[in-house]
Amino acid sequence: MFxxxxxxxxxxxxxxxxxxxxxxxxxxxxxxxxxxxxxxxNRLEGLGARAKAAHDNCFEAICFFAPTVLLVLALDAHTVYTAQLCIAFVLLRLLYLICYWCNWHVARSSVWVLAMGTIVAHFVSLLS
Structure with a gap:
């Protein structure tokens, strides 16, 4: 749980x-x-605009991650697997920021999908 x-x-x-x-x-x-x-x-361009978008997206990610993790904890369903999913989500989100700042748009979108996949995996785990 730690x-x-x-x-x-x-x-x-x-x-x-x-x-x-x-x-x-x-x-x-x-x-x-x-x-x-x-x-x-809102006037920023280039890296500044991407940094703003990355910053905003961090808040959006909380809306997916927090309720999922709270549900895992509330149902006392935390396992090594759920901890690994959480670690993967955090690492992927850090990689997502780097991709955003570096303007690696295809990699960024791919990393976003993988991070969201960890959220889906939590629910699959909870339902099985």
Whole structure:
């Protein structure tokens, strides 16, 4: 269960990691507009725009991962397999960020599918 909880924390804090390149791209514009950061982020192009999209997608991933893991924990269905699925999800999401930042769009989409596959695998495991 410890590994699953650590993975949950990693996914919940991943948007902060994804914010680092976004903040750097915002600073490259000359200043970080703390009064209107979303307006500034929406003006970004290239790496800045990809960093914003990667950051936003981290929040979206929480919506899939957290309820799934909470269901596994609530049903006391955590096993070595579910822990491995959680680890795989976290590693794939980190790879997803790298793919987004590097503009490797085909790899990014493939990694996204694999990460979502871990979510599906949790439910298959729960239903069997």
């Amino acid at each position: 590994v699953i909880i650590i993975c949950m924390a990693a996914v919940l804090f991943m948007p902060m990691l994804a914010k680092v390149p976004l903040a750097l791209m915002m600073h490259r514009e000359g200043t970080y507009d703390n009064r209107h950061p979303r307006a500034q982020q």
